[in-house]
Amino acid sequence: MRILLLTISFNLLCLLCSAQKNVDSLKHFYTSKIEMLLDKEKALQPYYTINDSGIFINAKTKENTFYREFGVEWSELDTVKKILNHFSDDSLISFINSREPLSTLAYSETNRKQNFENKKQLSGIKIAIDPGHIAGDMKTAMLEKKYIQFNYNNQPIAITEGVLTLQTALILKHLLEEQGAEVMLTREKSNQTAFGITFKEWLEKHFKNAVDSSYKLNEITEQEKTFLLTKATQREIFRSYFNNLDMRQRAKKINEFSPDLSVIIHYNVDEKNTGWKKPSDKNYNMIFVAGSFLKNELEKPIDRLSFFRLLLTDDTEQSTKLAENLMKCFTAKLNVPTADSTTADYLTKYCITKSKGVYARNLTLTRLIKGVVVYGETLYQDNASECIELSRMNTEVFGIKTSARIKQVAEAFYEGIISYLKE
Numbered sequence: 270m271r272i273l274l275l276t277i278s279f280n281l282l283c284l285l286c287s288a289q290k291n292v293d294s295l296k297h298f299y300t301s302k303i304e305m306l307l308d309k310e311k312a313l314q315p316y317y318t319i320n321d322s323g324i325f326i327n328a329k330t331k332e333n334t335f336y337r338e339f340g341v342e343w344s345e346l347d348t349v350k351k352i353l354n355h356f357s358d359d360s361l362i363s364f365i366n367s368r369e370p371l372s373t374l375a376y377s378e379t380n381r382k383q384n385f386e387n388k389k390q391l392s393g394i395k396i397a398i399d400p401g402h403i404a405g406d407m408k409t410a411m412l413e414k415k416y417i418q419f420n421y422n423n424q425p426i427a428i429t430e431g432v433l434t435l436q437t438a439l440i441l442k443h444l445l446e447e448q449g450a451e452v453m454l455t456r457e458k459s460n461q462t463a464f465g466i467t468f469k470e471w472l473e474k475h476f477k478n479a480v481d482s483s484y485k486l487n488e489i490t491e492q493e494k495t496f497l498l499t500k501a502t503q504r505e506i507f508r509s510y511f512n513n514l515d516m517r518q519r520a521k522k523i524n525e526f527s528p529d530l531s532v533i534i535h536y537n538v539d540e541k542n543t544g545w546k547k548p549s550d551k552n553y554n555m556i557f558v559a560g561s562f563l564k565n566e567l568e569k570p571i572d573r574l575s576f577f578r579l580l581l582t583d584d585t586e587q588s589t590k591l592a593e594n595l596m597k598c599f600t601a602k603l604n605v606p607t608a609d610s611t612t613a614d615y616l617t618k619y620c621i622t623k624s625k626g627v628y629a630r631n632l633t634l635t636r637l638i639k640g641v642v643v644y645g646e647t648l649y650q651d652n653a654s655e656c657i658e659l660s661r662m663n664t665e666v667f668g669i670k671t672s673a674r675i676k677q678v679a680e681a682f683y684e685g686i687i688s689y690l691k692e
């Protein structure tokens with residue numbers, strides 16, 4: 270009898286021991302993930318608690334004290350991990366406000382129909398593409414300040430980034446669709462915003478209502494509201510207000526589409542060539558993924574929710590894998606070197622290096638788009654040879670008149686996506 274009791278208590282002890290070991294390894298895993306990926310300045314400690322019970326997010330009061338806002342017990346970790354990408358941020362935040370534990374949120378898993386009769390390699394895969402910026406002409410490009418314009422060797426150079434990104438996105442869309450993928454673009458035409466209309470049309474139809482609703486939601490102060498409605502120029506409205514709404518609309522569209530992966534397409538410039546009135550001899554590729562929050566970037570509930578989601582899911586790990594595949598193709602196909610931390614000041618100020626040329630950076634879109642998402646910044650538009658190549662409309666592909674260099678960039682994105690999906 271005594272031996273039996275001893276055996277039972279010994280087994281119980283072993284069980285407790287291994288449970289504690291499991292909790293310790295979870296604590297270690299999530300604490301180091303925050304240090305390695307999410308907390309750029311090692312200043313976010315008050316906003317989270319990782320202990321023997323679980324992971325908890327804390328909010329700040331007006332008196333600068335912190336209180337527990339929401340979180341997950343270790344026993345419910347797997348359930349909550351699955352929930353996070355199935356609900357919109359708004360519905361999660363109102364659920365959090367109701368003080369119910371996240372694990373009680375019910376959802377039904379939707380199985381995506383795979384078309385097995387279709388033998389194309391991307392059949393059943395959904396891909397979202399966001400062509401950066403809006404401008405399709407120099408006037409709009411000046412409004413959003415995304416252009417370069419100068420004379421080089423007696424040749425006038427005028428490049429709007431919104432044109433480069435849209436042409437790249439359209440070619441990439443065709444390449445992916447040829448292989449059976451379902452592709453969604455956040456904007457499909459020149460000068461079109463994520464709302465499906467031009468900025469001018471948005472100003473006429475939606476500006477006043479948008480400002481009113483932003484004010485009601487406490488997103489802008491009364492002073493800002495008055496300034497926007499009475500004094501602000503179109504340029505000021507665009508840069509200080511509309512741009513952020515457009516970003517959020519892009520993220521919303523993509524999240525509603527629920528893709529297997531998302532790519533955001535941009536072309537870079539040399540940050541030290543300010544004014545962009547002359548060509549630069551520099552040229553680099555870089556890619557951003559989510560992470561690297563700065564010390565004042567967890568003040569809003571939606572940001573704390575994003576932080577929690579990125580901590581619990583493996584979205585950033587998968588995004589880094591996609592980014593690494595893309596970077597290999599960018600370097601090989603475009604013959605442009607990979608950025609390192611000395612390439613630009615923003616890489617050391619705001620980013621955490623994940624791997625060669627791949628950086629975690631807390632951009633609106635890397636933060637708001639759920640799932641696998643990369644933000645590609647290929648080559649420098651103001652580079653001496655690139656600005657000439659990008660200006661030459663010397664080829665036509667899928668009915669799109671474009672530069673052979675843009676076609677190459679689209680192909681590099683395509684090859685990177687294929688090699689990631691094959692992994």
Ligand SMILES: [Zn+2]
Nearest residue numbers: 401430535536
């Ligand atoms: Zn850009």
